[in-house]
Every structure is written in C-alpha cells, then in structure tokens.
Amino acid sequence: MRLFREQGYKATTxxxxxxxxxxxxxxxxxxxxxxxxxxxxxxxxxxxxxAFEEQPSGLSPLQALKNAMVSEIARMSEDELTTMRERNQLVIAIPELWSATVNGMTQMMQLIAEMVANRVGRNSDDLTIRTLAGAVVGVNISVMLHYAENPDADFAGLLEEALGKLENGLGL
Structure with missing residues (x-):
C-alpha cells in the first residue's frame, strides 16, 4: 500500500x-x-x-452470515481497516482492479452459497440459496463503496446495519 500511495498504482511495478x-x-x-x-x-x-460454522444452529442462514461477517470485521485493527478502505478506494478508481474484484465477488457468492447449502441441507445451485448469496455479496459491495466514500464510518456497524436491512426485507 505504501508504494501505491507514494507512486500510484500504475507507476508501481x-x-x-x-x-x-x-x-x-x-x-x-x-x-x-x-x-x-x-x-x-x-x-x-x-x-x-x-465464524459461520461456529454460529448457533437456531439462527437463520442470513443471521448466521451477518454474525460471522460482523464479528470478523470487528476483530480487525484500525490499521487493517484503514488499509482495507485505501485498497477499496484504489479498486473503485481503477477499472482493471474493479473487474478483478467483481470476479472475486462471484467466487465469494459461490463460497457463501456452499456454506449456506451445507447448513440447511440443500444444494449450492438451488436458486434460493444462490439468491441469498448474491444478496449478501450485493450488500458487501454497497458497504464497500459507502466505506470508501466515508472514511470515518464504522465498517462493522455499516455491514451489520445493511445486512439487518436485508434481513428485514429492506422496507422500501
């Protein structure tokens, strides 16, 4: 990150x-x-x-995902959060990084689908499972963008709030 900060992404070899x-x-x-x-x-x-596997069995898959994700983010140090925000800012600004990130998000969606499918005894290619996984990844993208634009925000709090909105049907 230091090199990217000092020289810019494109100039860093x-x-x-x-x-x-x-x-x-x-x-x-x-x-x-x-x-x-x-x-x-x-x-x-x-x-x-x-963290997901350690969640109580009585929680819905979305509640278990929310708890697991928020707990892991809450464990991050201020330096790790700052690095994550700086990384996200670069990713958003540089098209080839954004493209690679979107590809990674597709892999994350598959990982979440597999975790949830295992938890509920269904197949990861089940449309409902994939839809949940896609919605969670979408929440992550929205929080990532918001955090990059609002550096003083609490990332764990944003993630918990956004996943809570999803859990409650968004209420639009």
Missing amino acids: VEQIAEAAEISYSTFFRYFSGKEDVLTRDNYDPLLIR
Whole structure:
C-alpha cells in the first residue's frame, strides 16, 4: 500500500513490490498472479467459514452470515481497516482492479452459497440459496463503496446495519 500511495498504482511495478517485501521477483509470482492480485485477493475466507460454522444452529442462514461477517470485521485493527478502505478506494478508481474484484465477488457468492447449502441441507445451485448469496455479496459491495466514500464510518456497524436491512426485507 505504501508504494501505491507514494507512486500510484500504475507507476508501481512488481519488481518494486517484491523488493519492498524483501522477496525475489519469482517468489512474488508463487503467491500472486500480478500486482492487481495484491489488492484484490481476499484472505478472509477461512476466517469467515470458521465464524459461520461456529454460529448457533437456531439462527437463520442470513443471521448466521451477518454474525460471522460482523464479528470478523470487528476483530480487525484500525490499521487493517484503514488499509482495507485505501485498497477499496484504489479498486473503485481503477477499472482493471474493479473487474478483478467483481470476479472475486462471484467466487465469494459461490463460497457463501456452499456454506449456506451445507447448513440447511440443500444444494449450492438451488436458486434460493444462490439468491441469498448474491444478496449478501450485493450488500458487501454497497458497504464497500459507502466505506470508501466515508472514511470515518464504522465498517462493522455499516455491514451489520445493511445486512439487518436485508434481513428485514429492506422496507422500501
């Protein structure tokens, strides 16, 4: 993030990222497909899965997802939240990063569908399961955009509020 902040995304090279991380150029590519992957890769999936699986069985799938997501965000430090906001701001501003992020959101939708399907004993390709997963991903996108534009906002609070609105039928 420091290099992107100082030089801009386009001017920052993989070589510079590898040097700053004190790794070789080839080692960089063992972990990342390119510099866009540094900003768009989601490392929180295992945490989300664990938190979701720990939710009480009496909760609806949406309640369990909301609790799991909010609890993991609430555990993030101020530095992690600042980095996430800065990363989101870059992603929104740079078309190739936005495209990679949308692709990642599709993968997130599939992950959520699989988690929910396992919880309720249905198939992940069930239309209702996919619709719920898509709605949750949509909420994440709206919160991501809002947080990037409102840096003083409480990300965990926004996520909880937005998922609560979804849970309550949005009330439009």
